[in-house]
Amino acid sequence: MTAPDTAASAAAALMELSGISKRFTRRLDAAAKIAQLLGARLREETVHAVDDVSLAIAEGEVVGLVGESGCGKSTLGRVVAGIHQASAGTVTYRGRDVAALEGRERMATALAIQMIFQDPMSSLNPRLRVAEIIGEAVRVHRLVPRPDLDDYVADLMRRVGLDPDYRKRYPHQFSGGQRQRIGIARALAVRPEFLVCDEAVAALDVSIQAQVLNLFMELRQDFNLTYLFISHDLGVVEHLSDRVLIMYLGRIVEEAPTEALFGDPNHPYTQALLAEVPRLEPGRRIFKPITGEIPSPINPPPGCHFHPRCPHAMERCRVERPALRPTGPGRFSACHLNDEARG
Amino acid sequence: MSETLGNDPALAGLAERTPDARRWRLRAETPLVRVARNFAESRVAVFGLVLLVAIIVAAVLAPYISPQNPYDLSEIRIEAGELPPGAVERADPPRQRFDIPIDPAAPGVQQLALNGAAPFTVVTAEVLVSDPERIEVRLTGEPAGAFAEVGRLRIDGVPRGAELTVGEKHSFRSFWEVPGADLAAFAVVREGGFEGTFELEVDLRGAHGEAIMTHWLGTDSQGRDMYSAILYGLRISLSVGVLSCLFAMVIGMSLGLVAAYFGGRVETVIMRIVDLQLSFPAILVALMLLAILGQGVDKVIIALVTVQWAYYARTVRGSALVERSKEYIEAATCLALSHRRIVFRHLLPNCLPPMIVVVTLQTAHAISLEATLSFLGVGLPQTEPSLGLLISNGFEYMMSGKYWISIFPGVALLITIVAINLVGDQLRDVLNPRMRRDG
Numbered sequence: 001m002t003a004p005d006t007a008a009s010a011a012a013a014l015m016e017l018s019g020i021s022k023r024f025t026r027r028l029d030a031a032a033k034i035a036q037l038l039g040a041r042l043r044e045e046t047v048h049a050v051d052d053v054s055l056a057i058a059e060g061e062v063v064g065l066v067g068e069s070g071c072g073k074s075t076l077g078r079v080v081a082g083i084h085q086a087s088a089g090t091v092t093y094r095g096r097d098v099a100a101l102e103g104r105e106r107m108a109t110a111l112a113i114q115m116i117f118q119d120p121m122s123s124l125n126p127r128l129r130v131a132e133i134i135g136e137a138v139r140v141h142r143l144v145p146r147p148d149l150d151d152y153v154a155d156l157m158r159r160v161g162l163d164p165d166y167r168k169r170y171p172h173q174f175s176g177g178q179r180q181r182i183g184i185a186r187a188l189a190v191r192p193e194f195l196v197c198d199e200a201v202a203a204l205d206v207s208i209q210a211q212v213l214n215l216f217m218e219l220r221q222d223f224n225l226t227y228l229f230i231s232h233d234l235g236v237v238e239h240l241s242d243r244v245l246i247m248y249l250g251r252i253v254e255e256a257p258t259e260a261l262f263g264d265p266n267h268p269y270t271q272a273l274l275a276e277v278p279r280l281e282p283g284r285r286i287f288k289p290i291t292g293e294i295p296s297p298i299n300p301p302p303g304c305h306f307h308p309r310c311p312h313a314m315e316r317c318r319v320e321r322p323a324l325r326p327t328g329p330g331r332f333s334a335c336h337l338n339d340e341a342r343g
Numbered sequence: 344m345s346e347t348l349g350n351d352p353a354l355a356g357l358a359e360r361t362p363d364a365r366r367w368r369l370r371a372e373t374p375l376v377r378v379a380r381n382f383a384e385s386r387v388a389v390f391g392l393v394l395l396v397a398i399i400v401a402a403v404l405a406p407y408i409s410p411q412n413p414y415d416l417s418e419i420r421i422e423a424g425e426l427p428p429g430a431v432e433r434a435d436p437p438r439q440r441f442d443i444p445i446d447p448a449a450p451g452v453q454q455l456a457l458n459g460a461a462p463f464t465v466v467t468a469e470v471l472v473s474d475p476e477r478i479e480v481r482l483t484g485e486p487a488g489a490f491a492e493v494g495r496l497r498i499d500g501v502p503r504g505a506e507l508t509v510g511e512k513h514s515f516r517s518f519w520e521v522p523g524a525d526l527a528a529f530a531v532v533r534e535g536g537f538e539g540t541f542e543l544e545v546d547l548r549g550a551h552g553e554a555i556m557t558h559w560l561g562t563d564s565q566g567r568d569m570y571s572a573i574l575y576g577l578r579i580s581l582s583v584g585v586l587s588c589l590f591a592m593v594i595g596m597s598l599g600l601v602a603a604y605f606g607g608r609v610e611t612v613i614m615r616i617v618d619l620q621l622s623f624p625a626i627l628v629a630l631m632l633l634a635i636l637g638q639g640v641d642k643v644i645i646a647l648v649t650v651q652w653a654y655y656a657r658t659v660r661g662s663a664l665v666e667r668s669k670e671y672i673e674a675a676t677c678l679a680l681s682h683r684r685i686v687f688r689h690l691l692p693n694c695l696p697p698m699i700v701v702v703t704l705q706t707a708h709a710i711s712l713e714a715t716l717s718f719l720g721v722g723l724p725q726t727e728p729s730l731g732l733l734i735s736n737g738f739e740y741m742m743s744g745k746y747w748i749s750i751f752p753g754v755a756l757l758i759t760i761v762a763i764n765l766v767g768d769q770l771r772d773v774l775n776p777r778m779r780r781d782g
Contacts, residue, residue, distance in 0.1 A: 083673050107679050114678075115673070118670070123669075126693065127689075127692040136678070187674075
């Protein structure tokens with residue numbers, strides 16, 4: 001498992017995002033418009049879920065995406081998976097702009113990028129039997145000849161650790177871990193190259209989490225998969241990823257190979273996150289939570305988004321948005337402190 | 344505990360051998376079986392369902408089980424109009440005529456020529472003249488006792504100035520009305536004797552016609568059997584209700600699903616139309632529509648669909664919005680399935696439970712709405728009376744004590760709607776996710 005250790009090797013990138021933003025706007029309805037005419041101060045509310053994110057993922061790489069709840073990591077994952085259209089920026093897959101693809105290629109790209117969802121309860125259609133959940137897309141897109149479909153589905157179920165005898169059952173007849181395996185089999189059925197795992201183990205018991213994570217790693221080798229692994233759980237990401245992205249309020253604040261990041265975090269936010277990871281250590285330890293709440297993405301603070309909670313905040317942080325600059329081999333960080341240190 | 348056990352293949356075999364094995368097998372049941380089992384938990388609802396099935400079967404089989412076809416005018420006799428419940432309808436009583444030629448100069452016995460059917464096969468007349476002013480007539484008929492079967496009897500041809508010893512002369516016409524039993528022996532009397540011969544013309548009717556049928560629920564003013572009319576009326580009411588509901592459901596559900604799935608401007612347009620539609624009273628819109636369209640089954644259905652589709656659209660949109668946000672829809676998008684497939688194969692089946700409830704209750708509503716329209720006289724034509732029209736037709740007889748013409752169709756309508764509502768209420772409980780006890 002030798003993964004490319006820099007994002008800069010863009011030439012080999014399988015998936016590349018440049019300047020991706022995703023805004024959700026709540027338009028004013030007719031009543032609100034009338035109220036506005038009469039003098040009410042109503043504005044359209046725009047949530048900047050993802051704000052100008054660029055990243056590159058090489059083939060075979062496992063990239064961890066970490067952030068607090070509501071920081072936009074799931075939205076970014078959905079943009080990558082093609083479920084959401086980006087408001088700005090381009091998604092490039094194998095060197096081609098995904099939005100510009102047509103017909104057959106568009107379909108092939110859509111199927112090549114699959115997603116594993118967080119909630120195994122709601123990610124399976126409760127009205128369909130397992131065989132249909134896994135086999136539907138295969139049948140509709142004619143990926144496998146009709147007579148072989150049953151065997152194909154049975155084989156997939158075996159691959160993800162499910163007994164093919166259960167293929168006539170409904171999702172509610174399975175446990176959480178089994179349902180997540182069904183979700184994985186569904187994604188694998190269309191022979192993807194790239195899997196976006198959105199908190200794929202967060203809803204599972206710890207013992208089951210380990211099983212599913214191991215399954216991901218086995219499948220990575222068997223199918224030569226590339227992962228974007230979204231999680232709020234630093235332990236899981238450390239265990240799994242080659243490279244880690246830290247996201248805060250819609251922006252990527254730090255990007256580094258896993259060992260480097262966990263060994264020597266650069267960004268104050270990353271440092272704060274890592275400091276609070278519960279560890280098995282002798283002696284008592286007092287946790288110091290990061291002060292303050294994550295700000296609302298409707299009204300993000302100007303300059304560096306982290307400055308209201310940052311212990312090192314300076315005047316510049318309140319005004320100027322820090323760019324994501326290289327700080328070492330394969331490492332990037334968006335913090336003005338790096339400039340200060342250098343300058 | 345049972346959940347993890349039941350899904351472990353290694354332990355599944357163990358489970359089969361335990362006394363709990365029956366429960367384990369139940370776990371593999373389809374959602375439909377589970378709904379049926381939960382439904383059966385309420386006796387009242389099962390009673391309602393049985394009643395509803397019986398009503399539907401009766402309506403479907405109406406031509407085979409009803410004693411009369413109320414639309415076939417040749418089967419309906421206006422003479423049988425307004426018979427009370429339980430009355431036996433009889434055919435016209437048989438009518439027979441014969442002439443008794445009387446010659447005072449030549450009394451004697453003679454057999455009379457009968458004209459018409461029953462009650463007599465043979466009538467023999469014996470004419471006795473003991474007094475020039477009195478002529479005795481004795482009739483013997485076969486079969487014996489047929490005199491008692493005579494209902495109305497008229498004797499005409501009594502000579503001017505003569506009188507009969509029985510019965511009474513009609514106040515201004517020339518015939519005499521005589522009780523049937525008196526026919527056996529009577530006399531013609533005339534002061535001053537008789538001049539020449541004359542003929543008595545006897546016109547009699549049997550007391551009872553042949554029994555045709557018993558009208559257990561009476562008849563209406565046209566002589567229609569109410570029981571048959573109710574069965575046929577149910578047929579029309581139910582088919583109008585069900586058809587209009589189905590059409591309204593297909594239209595409303597498609598629009599509601601499209602609104603929820605695509606959102607944005609599409610949703611705004613559709614849902615504002617729905618709001619507009621629902622802000623008018625249904626009966627008012629239906630009345631206006633029928634005033635424009637005219638009468639007829641198809642027009643009533645159009646009117647009912649127009650006033651009802653919005654309910655379905657709103658209901659289905661509500662549940663579709665919830666389902667839409669679930670991850671299996673995103674998964675389907677991610678699998679590059681077509682919009683049509685996602686909407687109708689993934690979204691629609693998961694929105695069905697609340698729809699089933701709405702369909703049942705709206706069917707009851709449609710039936711009562713149709714009855715209202717027909718009662719007001721703008722619904723179905725007289726030739727195809729629904730329950731509402733039957734109630735309306737009988738309403739004018741209520742004050743004359745002929746309650747059955749209006750009440751019985753009303754009771755039938757009531758039972759039908761109550762049965763549908765019982766079933767619908769229990770379905771609502773069973774299909775409500777918040778009250779679902781997953782087995």
